[in-house]
Amino acid sequence: MIPDEQAGILVVDDRPENLLALRELLEPLHQDVTCVTSGDDALRCLLNQEFAVILLDVQMPGMDGFETARRIKQREKSRYIPIVFLTAYSFDSHQALQGYSAGAVDYLVRPLDLGIVRSKVAVFVDLYLERKRAERLAAQLSKLDVRRRQALELNDTIVQGLAVAKYAFELGEHDQARAAIGETLEAAKRVLGDLLGDDRVDPGDLVREGPARVPTGHAPPIPGHEARRGR
Amino acid sequence: MTTHELVVMGASWGGLAALGLVLSGLPRDFGAAIAVAQHRGVEPADAVLADALARKSALPVREVHDKDPIVPGWVHMAPSDYHLLVERGGTFALSTDPREQYSRPSIDVLFESAADAYASRVVGVILTGANPDGAAGLARIRRRGGFAVVQDPATADRAAMPEAAMARAGADEVVALSEIAPLLTRLCGRVPATEQARP
Incomplete structure (x- = not known):
């Protein structure tokens, strides 16, 4: 390469x-x-x-x-x-x-003629490098464009979903409102996943881990203790 | 014989719950077209509000597009960020003119255009809200022979809008929220199902 x-x-x-x-x-x-x-x-x-x-x-x-x-x-x-x-x-x-x-x-x-050979080759080298640079720029632009579209989609998803939830809530349909918020969160996570690739934290993981941290009355496990004992 | 062909409703703060209750009380064969201006924020183009209200109502609830016909038995919603106007030819118009009473859609704009186009054949309904929008429109409806209904402020989430309407326009009927649907059904009558335009 x-x-x-x-x-x-x-x-x-x-x-x-x-x-x-x-x-x-x-x-x-x-x-x-x-x-x-x-x-x-x-x-x-x-x-x-x-x-x-x-x-x-x-x-x-x-x-x-x-x-x-x-x-x-x-x-x-x-x-x-x-x-x-x-x-x-x-x-x-x-x-x-x-x-x-x-x-x-x-x-x-x-x-x-040595000078002419070098000059001619230099022209083709310049053309090639310029073309490569243009290709790299085009690739970056199309990547930015994809991200922009994903960001817009995320914006629409959230605004739309929250509007649905808000109206359902005002109409007293609390289950509907909760469902709309849940669906919005899922949709937002999907789009965010596309946008960020793997550089993300799943908000659902935080929620799921939550209850496990509630004190149970037993002594909390010492971090790393299990691993040490296992060795 | 039915003399009222169009019901215009205006609602602001707390209006969605009130609208839901009124619409859920109207029969499937309700005899007039309904046009609603509900104050709300700017939203995406999708008919989120109309869809939410449609779940409450036996009538079709639609967000209005410019030049849509006024259809008896349908609930026509002003879209977010547009004024909704009634035209003489039996159609709606949308406009992006400046906000009235800080609002777009404006209740006054809807009511005044309805008064001009339908005169004595229109019923204006002012529901809950915290600002005086709709009072001038309701006054115009009464002047032109239309029928004015105001939600009893005691049954309103916010009393300011019904009170402002009563102060400026007066009312032919001031009724509790739960009585509005039966009153409208008496005023507008019912149309046999075969004559109803269905979506």
């Missing part, structure tokens, strides 16, 4: 010296750089990690960059990760088109 404030960068190149150079180049961005040497390894990585951008060498033995890109684009989980192709030679327009149709958003042609 990538921490919230870090983005993953996946670099795919069959030549370790290229990977080493790119890793050093991206170091100043302070993100989480993963380097792999084949398309298969890249696909494996994408199964269980999220990435902001993929730098993908076109020319690799076995599965080449285009084929790797196509497979990345076939998967729902990785479909929208931007892919930047790295290529050792100048493309003609036909090859460039092939790359774009495979899902590339950009090309970087070797020899790489």
Whole structure:
């Protein structure tokens, strides 16, 4: 799992010296750089990690960059990760088109201009982090919205229930009033339970425990005494 | 022949118990429509008060929506935080005009509009309460030929409202709480069940 404030960068190149150079180049961005040497390894990585951008060498033995890109684009989980192709030679327009149709958003042609590589990757990292931040905010907002609705529901439940009880009481229907108060308490507890999760005290527990504390004339049990004797 | 087609009732402090008693004494085939303004706090939109009173009454008790028809044999309740008005066309209107006598619904607003629309065919009933709301309305009902009933202050939870009504409007009948339902039944008559509009 990538921490919230870090983005993953996946670099795919069959030549370790290229990977080493790119890793050093991206170091100043302070993100989480993963380097792999084949398309298969890249696909494996994408199964269980999220990435902001993929730098993908076109020319690799076995599965080449285009084929790797196509497979990345076939998967729902990785479909929208931007892919930047790295290529050792100048493309003609036909090859460039092939790359774009495979899902590339950009090309970087070797020899790489280090400043440009870093700047481009930084743009994708910023986009990714911004999107993540927006997602977190949206999640918080929807949570607040749910809580607000639950609070309103609680308010209605209590106001309504007490009105029913009050009128029943004024009309001399004391059993009805008691029942309304009981139902209101139960309903309020249900909504409060939703609102607070487990951070709550059940008022019913307090009521039920009440009589047990009434002095019976016997000496009160010493707290913890039972436990000590049991040991 | 029945000459009274509409009964308007106003109640404040202690009014719910009094209303419950009056409504429970009315027969299922009561011959007139009833409209009630009961002072109360602001409540959620649900007809809590109407439901509570419905348990006491053989008649259908409904909270009024704007432009509802005035139905004989029904008890029409002013909703919380609205004035209830009677219109000439046989319908109700609701309004959010400012409070009268610190109250919304106001008894005066209901009674005066009923007097204007129904004249001699309306009966006004003032029940228990601690403020003078309804006195002006009852006076208007009497001026226009309607019939004025005031709960005997000695039988009222709070006597101020019946006393204020008697002082300002006078009354055609001042009766004990328990006598109000029989009096209304005599005034408004009874309608055969087949002619009753049921909810």
